[in-house]
Amino acid sequence: MSDPDEGASANGAGAAAVLAAGIGGCVLGLCALAGDASASIGHLFNIWNPTGPLSGVTSAAILAWLVAWGLLSRHWSGRRVNLGRINLISALLMVVGLLLTFPPFMDLLQGK
């Protein structure tokens, strides 16, 4: 895929933020599915009882997002990357995350 911003200045920091958001969204979906499919994982995610497993699912996703952002920023800062490709990967990760949070799709995957 060609980069429409070819010739522009370094965009690595921006690309890191975009990809990290996709990773965070995808981890949110994966954790939501895991917590729903397995009672033991759901119990593991229950880090604050009044909110239940949602507290652990969202905390894990936020942690994954911030860690990914930090690591990617350190790796790509000051560099030029193909942001068009990063956008596409991030969009795919977000779609996966969105689908995995949609209850009928979750149930379909679990054969319910």
Added chain:
Amino acid sequence: MFFGGLLMLTVGAAIMGLYATSATGSHWTLTPVQARLFSGFLALIALLAWITVLLGAYVIYPWYRAHAPAGTLDLSGYPQRLLMSKPSTTGWHDIGMEWKEHIAWFAPISLTVVAYLFSRYGKDLHALKSVRRAIFGLIALAFFATCVAAFFGAMLNKFAPVRGGSVITLMHEESHDE
């Protein structure tokens, strides 16, 4: 609902502002002051999104999912139990709340990245097509997530209102004892 509604309005305004200032062929070039102000506006929207989901998950949701003591017949103080007590309303929990409680978190993550991208590349967005696409993709996702969460929030509140604890009382019934 107040925070969710406010978030929908402000995200809508941000989409219009971003489009007006960064679309190809737009003649509106932001001055440094305007860019700083708009950057601050986007940061405030991201903060609002975080406040909304945190309040929702850690203040409202515990009220919603409160367990009714055994033998409770009046489930009006236990919205989740009330919805799940009838086949005609159980879908509002199984699909509505189950989706809303997760999808809402896409909004603050996306809006934080949008605010960051604008603060870093805002003045060059005319030229940076891929950054512009990323910003519009993320803010569209945030708007969609906010709309889904707000819709189900409103519907759930209609079918099984979350009343919360007895401590928070905003209005009292007028007394006509005279």
